[in-house]
Amino acid sequence: MNFTTNEQLVLASASPRRKELLSMLGVPFTIVTSNVEETSVEALTVEDYVEGVALLKTRDIAAKCPDKCIIGADTIVVFNDQILHKPTSHEEAVAHLKQLRGNRHMVMTAVAIVLADGTEHTIVEKTSVLFKEVSDEMIEAYVQTKDPFDKAGGYGIQTSGALLVDKIEGDYNNVVGLPIASLVQKLLTLQLLKLHV
Numbered sequence: 001m002n003f004t005t006n007e008q009l010v011l012a013s014a015s016p017r018r019k020e021l022l023s024m025l026g027v028p029f030t031i032v033t034s035n036v037e038e039t040s041v042e043a044l045t046v047e048d049y050v051e052g053v054a055l056l057k058t059r060d061i062a063a064k065c066p067d068k069c070i071i072g073a074d075t076i077v078v079f080n081d082q083i084l085h086k087p088t089s090h091e092e093a094v095a096h097l098k099q100l101r102g103n104r105h106m107v108m109t110a111v112a113i114v115l116a117d118g119t120e121h122t123i124v125e126k127t128s129v130l131f132k133e134v135s136d137e138m139i140e141a142y143v144q145t146k147d148p149f150d151k152a153g154g155y156g157i158q159t160s161g162a163l164l165v166d167k168i169e170g171d172y173n174n175v176v177g178l179p180i181a182s183l184v185q186k187l188l189t190l191q192l193l194k195l196h197v
């Protein structure tokens with residue numbers, strides 16, 4: 001598919017997965033990364049939290065890049081109303097994965113778009129993921145690969161973390177970090193993107 005844009009698009013993300021997914025559109029964009037403190041966001045619901053973090057990252061870059069259209073995102077894993085953040089130790093990664101095994105959890109990605117005129121738009125997309133009843137040994141072996149440490153919930157569905165997953169309901173790319181299909185719909189609606197046929 002062939003898209004064009006008149007905007008100067010900026011992806012406010014250090015995630016190589018988000019870069020790859022946005023590249024699918026074939027329109028030019030630059031990357032400027034934010035170092036905001038994600039834990040500073042206070043919210044009553046997990047949806048408000050993830051949206052708040054995505055807005056925080058995106059506003060941070062919007063303040064540094066005037067006259068551009070900034071896109072930022074945040075992904076969280078939610079199990080039993082608790083957010084399982086990126087694990088900071090081997091033990092925490094194992095504990096996350098033991099909680100998730102045999103159970104269903106929700107992956108939520110919020111995308112924030114801040115336009116050159118300061119207008120803000122957000123999307124919150126949810127994908128339900130069911131984990132297999134995997135063994136302690138399998139969890140241990142997976143954590144030893146170090147793959148969990150830069151990922152919400154401590155696994156990557158796009159890497160060998162896929163071996164822990166039974167099935168999903170919803171957008172796969174949302175789990176990887178960017179619900180590209182919903183983002184395209186939003187950008188088309190906002191006329192920030194044009195489809196050429």
Ligand SMILES: Cc1cn([C@H]2C[C@H](O)[C@@H](COP(=O)(O)OP(=O)(O)OP(=O)(O)O)O2)c(=O)[nH]c1=O
Pocket residue numbers: 012013014015017018033034057073074075076077107150151152153155156157158161175176177
């Ligand atoms: C559940 C899951 C998460 N993830 C990733 C997506 C996100 O990159 C990451 C969650 O952390 P985020 O804070 O959303 O993103 P990030 O720190 O990687 O990048 P930035 O803030 O600069 O945009 O977890 C996967 O890659 N695969 C998965 O299966």
